[in-house]
Amino acid sequence: MNDSSADPGFGLYVHWPFCAAKCPYCDFNSHVRHQPVDQPRFAAALAREMAAIRQRTGPRTLTSIFLGGGTPSLMDPATVGAVLDAAAANWDMPANIEITMEANPSSVEAERFRGYRDTGVNRLSLGVQALNDTDLRFLGRLHNVEAALGAIRLARDIFPRMSFDLIYARPGQTPEAWAAELGEAIGYAADHLSLYQLTIEEGTPFFALHAAGKIPVPDQDAAAALYEITQEVTAAHGLPAYEISNHARPGAESRHNLVYWRYGEYAGVGPGAHGRFIESGKRVVTFTERSPEGWRDLVEAKGHGVIGGETLTRPEEADEFLLMGLRLREGIDLVRYETLAGRPLPAKRISDLRDDGLVEPLGNSRLRATPAGMAVLDAVVADLAR
Known part of the structure; x- marks a missing residue:
């Protein structure tokens, strides 16, 4: 892993809030729009908000950029390029910066992937979530296993670094089945996996179904057993946990997420984004308007969509x-x-x-x-x- 005694770094998180469909377990700030999104207008708003946040952070060197969502792979490569150009206009971007983009297998096209790579994206994070079609349907995903594996192969060919996510502790999932699925996943993974236990979040469709007894999830002991198997299988295959839900070959850890976990600083731009950075010697928290159009209108009216924040005590x-x-x-x-x-x-x-x-x-x-x-x-x- 990177030297943990060094400066934990300064990152930029950019939130693209739009999705093709809302997953029933998801409580992120993501939104479905049935009309085309005005991407140039949103890109211009992201650039303008970056400039406003830059006034508060001062000159900094970016350790990493993370394009999250939502589904950033719904952005045109030209939109991604405009966002990264805006980041470079406001902060120093060294040649070895890590630039991660989240993508869904259902929004994969080789042409788009190459377009993202040409803009500077050098790490892709794929939301695979399961390697069987029954569970993918249960999770509300728009892709099947065939599409997921195709996206993984494509990402490995085009990007220097690649990760994908899986969700476990799914209804009826046995330790044996999870161990087998995880072993299969490691065979496809390049150097990094994010493995999350299914959680039932309030306000999601799964929450109501679970309350009605229609989604059985593993009890505490069963979930603990699945967690233990996760640690054992990944460690045995050379992808040990470096964080509670993240596994990597040594040296392939997510630099951006290490900024968070090592309590570094980061700027957050886009609808519902949070930031934490030093301003006038104190650590401040910022958060922006969650509604995509509301955020955009705020930025166009006053230069940023920040609607709140605080200064933290020691x-x-x-x-x-x-x-x-x-x-x-x-x-x-x-x-x-x-x-x-x-x-x-x-x-x-x-x-x-x-x-x-x-x-x-x-x-x-x-x-x-x-x-x-x-x-x-x-x-x-x-x-x-x-």
Whole structure:
């Protein structure tokens, strides 16, 4: 993994909120439009909001850019090019910058992929989610396995780096079936996999179906068993977890997501995007209008769509640092925590968690969650932060 003692970096997140269909498990800020989106108008709004945020961040060197959504692969390559040109106009973009774009297999065309690569995108993240057609239909995906595998092959041919997502703990999924599917996935993966347990989020169609007893999900013990199998199979095939849900060959970790987990800074532009960066010596949080058209109109009227934010206190920064950093296999730097919080982590709580087998020291200055601790990470963080 990258040197965790170095500057955690400065990233740019760009949110493209449009999708061809809304997945029933998704609670992201994504929207379906039945008329063509005015892409030049939205690209111009993204560029204008970047300029406004640049006034607040000052001159910075970007570690990474992440085009997320929604479905950014619904953008024309020319739109992606305009967005990346705007980023380069506002911040320094080194030659080795990581530029990731999310894509769905159903919106894949070789011509478009090559177009994205020509604009500078050098890492693709594919939303595959399952490798059997029955579960893809259940998850509301518009692609089938054949299309997913075609997209993976194409991405491997065109982009220097590629990742794809899978969702597990699906209804009726057995440990044996998941181990087999995961082994198959690793055979297709280039160097990175994101593996997420299915969660039932309030406000989604799945939430109502689950409440009505129509979507059985694994109980806590079954989910824990699936998580353990995930760790074992990926580690055995050379893609160990470097974060609770992310697996990579050494050196192939997502630089952009490491900015988040190492508590770096990032600007967020686009509908519903969040940012966290240092302004006048203090860490500020920004968030923008969620409605795509509402956001666009705000930007056109006043130069940005930021509708709120806050300045974090040092204890709040320390809590966020703890929450993000303990997701990582490399854990957290205890000295940095103490600097943020103005106090060390309580030795008694660390000792108790060590005795329970949930955390362990790394050398003299780092602390990380054990595999058992990762399985109950929310409780570990809550115990340390109180």
